[in-house]
Amino acid sequence: MAAVKKSVSVKDVARLAGVSEQTVSRTVHDSPSVRPETKERVRAAMRELGYRPNFAGRSLRRGKFKTVGVAMFNITGTGNLDRMEGFAAAADKHGYAITLTKVDGHPYTLESASSRMSALPVDGIVVIMNRMPADFGTFEPLPGMQTVLVTMLEHPLCSTVDNDQFDCSRQVVEYLLGRGHKTVHFISCPERSLSGMRREEGWRETLRAHGIEPPQLVRGDWTAQSGYAAGQALADDPTCTAIYASNDAMAYGCIRGLESRGKRVPQDVSVVGVDDSLGDIVPDCRLTTVRFDNKRVGMWAVDKIAGADGGASGVEHMLIPGVLVEGDTVRDLC
Amino acid sequence: MAAVKKSVSVKDVARLAGVSEQTVSRTVHDSPSVRPETKERVRAAMRELGYRPNFAGRSLRRGKFKTVGVAMFNITGTGNLDRMEGFAAAADKHGYAITLTKVDGHPYTLESASSRMSALPVDGIVVIMNRMPADFGTFEPLPGMQTVLVTMLEHPLCSTVDNDQFDCSRQVVEYLLGRGHKTVHFISCPERSLSGMRREEGWRETLRAHGIEPPQLVRGDWTAQSGYAAGQALADDPTCTAIYASNDAMAYGCIRGLESRGKRVPQDVSVVGVDDSLGDIVPDCRLTTVRFDNKRVGMWAVDKIAGADGGASGVEHMLIPGVLVEGDTVRDLC
DNA sequence: TTGCACAATGGCAACGTTAACATTTGGGCG
DNA sequence: CGCCCAAATGTTAACGTTGCCATTGTGCAA
Numbered sequence: 001m002a003a004v005k006k007s008v009s010v011k012d013v014a015r016l017a018g019v020s021e022q023t024v025s026r027t028v029h030d031s032p033s034v035r036p037e038t039k040e041r042v043r044a045a046m047r048e049l050g051y052r053p054n055f056a057g058r059s060l061r062r063g064k065f066k067t068v069g070v071a072m073f074n075i076t077g078t079g080n081l082d083r084m085e086g087f088a089a090a091a092d093k094h095g096y097a098i099t100l101t102k103v104d105g106h107p108y109t110l111e112s113a114s115s116r117m118s119a120l121p122v123d124g125i126v127v128i129m130n131r132m133p134a135d136f137g138t139f140e141p142l143p144g145m146q147t148v149l150v151t152m153l154e155h156p157l158c159s160t161v162d163n164d165q166f167d168c169s170r171q172v173v174e175y176l177l178g179r180g181h182k183t184v185h186f187i188s189c190p191e192r193s194l195s196g197m198r199r200e201e202g203w204r205e206t207l208r209a210h211g212i213e214p215p216q217l218v219r220g221d222w223t224a225q226s227g228y229a230a231g232q233a234l235a236d237d238p239t240c241t242a243i244y245a246s247n248d249a250m251a252y253g254c255i256r257g258l259e260s261r262g263k264r265v266p267q268d269v270s271v272v273g274v275d276d277s278l279g280d281i282v283p284d285c286r287l288t289t290v291r292f293d294n295k296r297v298g299m300w301a302v303d304k305i306a307g308a309d310g311g312a313s314g315v316e317h318m319l320i321p322g323v324l325v326e327g328d329t330v331r332d333l334c
Numbered sequence: 335m336a337a338v339k340k341s342v343s344v345k346d347v348a349r350l351a352g353v354s355e356q357t358v359s360r361t362v363h364d365s366p367s368v369r370p371e372t373k374e375r376v377r378a379a380m381r382e383l384g385y386r387p388n389f390a391g392r393s394l395r396r397g398k399f400k401t402v403g404v405a406m407f408n409i410t411g412t413g414n415l416d417r418m419e420g421f422a423a424a425a426d427k428h429g430y431a432i433t434l435t436k437v438d439g440h441p442y443t444l445e446s447a448s449s450r451m452s453a454l455p456v457d458g459i460v461v462i463m464n465r466m467p468a469d470f471g472t473f474e475p476l477p478g479m480q481t482v483l484v485t486m487l488e489h490p491l492c493s494t495v496d497n498d499q500f501d502c503s504r505q506v507v508e509y510l511l512g513r514g515h516k517t518v519h520f521i522s523c524p525e526r527s528l529s530g531m532r533r534e535e536g537w538r539e540t541l542r543a544h545g546i547e548p549p550q551l552v553r554g555d556w557t558a559q560s561g562y563a564a565g566q567a568l569a570d571d572p573t574c575t576a577i578y579a580s581n582d583a584m585a586y587g588c589i590r591g592l593e594s595r596g597k598r599v600p601q602d603v604s605v606v607g608v609d610d611s612l613g614d615i616v617p618d619c620r621l622t623t624v625r626f627d628n629k630r631v632g633m634w635a636v637d638k639i640a641g642a643d644g645g646a647s648g649v650e651h652m653l654i655p656g657v658l659v660e661g662d663t664v665r666d667l668c
Numbered sequence: 669t670t671g672c673a674c675a676a677t678g679g680c681a682a683c684g685t686t687a688a689c690a691t692t693t694g695g696g697c698g
Numbered sequence: 699c700g701c702c703c704a705a706a707t708g709t710t711a712a713c714g715t716t717g718c719c720a721t722t723g724t725g726c727a728a
Contacts, residue, residue, distance in 0.1 A: 009715085019677075019678085021679090055390075055454060055714095058715055060713090061682080061717085065455075085409045099434070100434050222614065224617035280559070283587035345684080353707075360686090367707085390684075394712095395684080395686050396686080
């Protein structure tokens with residue numbers, strides 16, 4: 001029993017309620033031009049039959065899906081969870097849904113992400129870029145399909161949004177200089193990371209802007225082990241009183257590396273990380289770090305599409321600053 | 335120019351190619367009953383007009399969306415990223431898409447997740463449960479809408495899938511006993527966690543199955559700090575040679591707590607965690623832990639829906655075992 | 669009483685696609 | 699030469715919804 005052979009449509013509800021299909025539709029949309037008692041009768045019929053509006057029929061009629069497609073080359077990545085939180089929140093706000101797709105990265109092109117998504121019921125596309133797509137310069141979004149890229153690079157035809165990596169470094173460097181440190185050493189990341197390179201630029205240029213020649217950087221590979229090695233290497237450098245690491249894992253590794261050489265943090269050396277990813281994992285260390293607002297990045301991207309809602313809005317580029325979170329790993333020399 | 339007023343339909347392509355709409359449709363689906371040269375002509379027309387099949391029209395006609403809805407109460411949660419990777423991979427395999435929705439947890443009911451999703455273009459629903467919904471016992475899935483719950487609890491009407499938490503503890507306890515430890519101490523988690531409680535049960539029952547009365551457990555709160563305190567507390571217990579912590583953060587905290595009391599890991603005490611979440615964050619410690627296969631959990635859920643593809647498949651319950659990953663934090667006493 | 673405005677409801681068509689059935693064409697064979 | 703079959707293509711209708719316009723009913727002013 002209760003075996004629903006086929007889905008219930010407005011027609012069925014209309015028949016049961018003894019009204020026209022149009023009146024059912026109007027009731028669904030709570031139009032003021034339906035008498036309350038009629039509405040109630042229709043609603044009762046809907047309940048009895050278990051009516052649920054059919055999305056396909058509706059979209060076909062309206063020519064809109066109220067859905068934003070999110071294309072990712074890699075699902076597992078720092079901050080993706082928070083970004084998704086943002087996607088979902090913004091979509092929710094606009095009455096939109098999110099359709100998620102993993103795009104095969106061979107080739108790693110915006111074109112492949114875009115065409116993959118365009119077969120799905122979406123009104124706009126968000127592409128999360130992890131590295132430089134081969135066609136970044138030449139790509140053009142599908143006509144009528146607003147496309148937002150999550151990247152720090154600016155694109156002439158697509159809006160873009162990302163964390164402000166340069167500003168992140170600026171904040172850290174100025175914070176440390178403001179605490180009386182004469183210079184800031186840097187533990188970098190592999191050169192293929194766009195955001196990491198931008199952090200490096202920010203560190204370098206901010207120091208120069210303060211008339212300080214950046215010291216030799218130590219190259220890391222994102223892991224705590226590489227941070228550990230960097231910490232040991234820097235422990236013997238008497239000019240090194242402040243270290244800025246490209247991520248928290250390296251910062252933590254660095255602290256342990258310094259300790260292994262008899263240096264104490266923050267008494268002897270100050271250390272700052274980026275990412276706020278240590279959370280509750282480490283018991284003995286409240287690291288000073290920069291917290292990015294990936295949720296806001298995600299919201300901005302979806303807002304751009306769902307907020308425009310047809311009205312073609314212009315291309316915009318947004319960089320969202322992080323917030324420096326003070327822990328216990330920086331000493332104030334002043 | 336190239337301003338696309340309205341979308342191109344089969345009709346437009348048909349006109350340009352000088353064939354019927356049906357032939358266009360057949361070409362799209364690469365039907366063998368269209369002559370190769372005709373196909374080529376149609377394809378050329380599609381390219382020229384930039385034709386993309388309309389999802390709504392297709393779904394309306396077919397009565398299927400080829401989409402699985404994923405409802406989450408909390409997007410940010412351990413393992414969610416891996417699960418999503420699994421959702422996306424399985425969806426891809428079946429030619430399905432994933433629609434993601436965050437469900438407001440007030441009230442925290444399966445009903446609210448289900449009705450939220452049912453307004454969207456989905457053929458089936460996956461609900462990720464983080465805790466016990468108020469209506470778990472009474473919930474019935476919408477007719478014709480296959481519903482899979484990601485939870486360790488079994489439901490009479492919905493298929494379920496999750497990590498096998500009991501087996502995880504069994505593996506850890508038997509591994510430690512097999513290394514000659516006489517008993518295994520346990521750092522638990524807050525009582526509201528379903529999975530945590532199941533780990534606790536597994537620990538207790540496996541010890542009993544080996545004729546060992548479980549020692550007093552130490553209650554933690556998932557944080558490294560609580561693990562640190564637990565480690566300090568257990569450091570003075572001479573019977574404690576092996577500690578099993580409900581997650582990696584507490585395990586790591588515990589190691590540091592033991593060290594602070596002069597105990598060394600693994601020489602004096604062995605420590606095992608769960609989650610494999612330390613990754614590259616910690617420089618000096620390759621923790622023995624249990625790695626869950628959340629990607630497989632996600633794949634199973636979507637497979638169940640997309641794989642059935644209309645043919646109503648029965649209710650199944652799946653628990654996916656984790657894998658014990660040997661690090662350097664367990665001593666073999668044999 | 670008539671006309672008119674307005675509220676409530678109904679009828680129809682169209683959105684884009686494709687299943688089912690219908691038609692045309694060409695070729696092989698008796 | 700006519701018949702039949704198969705391959706290739708065309709025609710029609712329907713999926714569920716809703717915008718547009720038409721119709722009906724009701725109360726009120728002229």
